Amino acid sequence: MADNVNEAAPAGAPPAADAGHAAGAVDVEILEAPERGSVDELLDAGAHDELDAMRHSTAHVMAEAVLDLFPGTKLGIGPAVADGFYYDFDVPRALTPDDLAAIEVRMRESVAANHPFIRREVPFDDGRAAVEGRGQTYKVEILDDLAAKAKAAGEGSPAITFYEHGPFSDLCRGPHVASTGKIGPFKLLSVAGAYWRGDAKRPALQRIYGTVWADQEALDAFLWRRAEAKKRDHRRLGVQLDLFSFHDVSPGAAFWHPKGQKLYRLLEDSMRELQARRDYLEVSTPMLVSERLWQQSGHWDLYRENMFLFESENQTFSLKPMNCPESTFIYRSRKRSYRDLPLRYAEYGRLHRNELSGTLSGLTRVRQFVQDDAHIYVRPDQLMEEIQALLGEVREAYGWFGLTPRFSFATKPDKAIGDPALWERAERLTMEAFAASDISYELKPKDGTFYAPKIDIYIDDALGREWQMATIQIDLTMLPERFDLKYDDETGAAVRPIALHRAIYGSIERFIGILVEHFAGAFPLWIAPVQAVVIPIADRHVEPAEELASVLRSRGLRVEVDASDNRMQNKIRLAQEQKVPYMLVLGDREVEAKTATVRRRGEEKGAAQETLTWDALADRFAAEAAARGA
């Protein structure tokens, strides 16, 4: 499968490509706008640029505070980002949370002083001299790059602009709000390392992140989302719900506990069921393979850094980081006819990728994981139909979790390999497949991999965070040519098949991490590791409770009995904390009538409750689980 399935998604912080720096015309407009009543009014205009202008302005105010508290600080850059802003500083010492508090205090003083933002345009050389005079070497570098760029374009050095407020002046393109008093409620969030220009070879700066909003309500909402995300953190819920754990003997790899493993299996088996309907064939290929395989596939040059390698008897072996090359060995194990295609090989292979230690994070960035991977070999005339079918599989599978997939389509990059005519045809057929399936997609020109156009699938979770899930790649050359795949057509001539790489969940580990956060651990019945807890009220009800559990288990349901001598209230509390979908209370009345009283997870106090017979319960739960819906 593709290289990028396991990559960390930009959780909650989608890249804001043009954050904070709108076109020059806008900045003048905002700056020269007459006095406005309030920030609310400013933002009521609805232009996102204005919120960004305020965020960027707050970054300036923060820079003022940092320069004041830490003289000699060199400034990096300070743009607006998705939910706020940051500024990179080269400060003499490491900043602490206490420093953030002190910086905030200074910032509030500056806001209270209501300094106007003043835009000043100066000739390039004057500006450069000013910046250099202040010892702002990073800014000098930025200016020199600007000049070089202008020169390359055949232009002279551009005029440059400064924005000043109070004692502070910064090289800046703008725009800004009219004055510091226009800055809304803000909060500094964290300090983190960041390289100058994102380059590990350049100096490490300290980045302070902050957030600022038009009004208190919006700030509170943001902080609530943030707190809620923390509460839902799968690393925390994984421990609370006893799903998995991590141990330092295997960084970046989960230890799956019984309940987590059940969830894992349910996801796999669901996909197996879907695949069976679509005539996939499941295969399994070795985890331990010689480096020679990667030399042939081309990964040796591009991917070696990310592979676990070791020597044995003078050979270099690797733990496979992807399944695709080995899949071709099964394809080539005999001569293939056009009648054999499409050939769909599914593989739940365990993969290892040597991710940098600092990037590991829970289940979303791991070194060891399983993909619900498949490699599909098709004739050129089968391509469109197959893509359409794959799009349908994606929609079906995401529907099981109540998720709506969004699609993007990335086309041929400049550095692509392979026959341009093949590319053109594959791209056209993919777009036709989208159209035929009535699926809209975002086109990403030239963003495909070097060997394949690709479809990426995204979802938005319950907190509105975007996650990139899986990809479908239409491989015209990598597997077919490097591994010399062929089939005989009707005339007996050897023809190259097209290979499709696809994974629907992507990494199952990562998918589970996202599901945990999306559902806040309260899984739909069909994947809940424990679907119901039977709660006997007193000791004498334990035996009938076990009987009820047996009845439900015989219908394939996952049921536990809480036979502890806790009071019923406590048993309910524990089941709630474990987010078990149903609690079945059994006391004298129920035992007498062979019934149980149903309490649903999360039910309000005093909600009306149903008492049902054991068979009725079994029927209802079995039907709900089989429906496989969120």
Place this chain on the structure above:
RNA sequence: GCCGACAUAGCUCAGCGGUAGAGCAGCUGUUUCGUAAACAGCAGGUCCUCGGUUCAAAUCCGAGUGUCGGCUCCA
């Protein structure tokens, strides 16, 4: 990998140079209970690892390991 922070009981955390603490969970006993915590007792620790400073280190310093926040946003 790099920058910074953190690492104390199964979990969440307090203690920050002078005998290791709490709540929850666990164990034992009592309680047999009607929709989100019954009561009592007991047990539980190489204070991440290694080294250093000190009369004395969980506490200060250094190295290692792991975890967390970041490392794309171009004035």
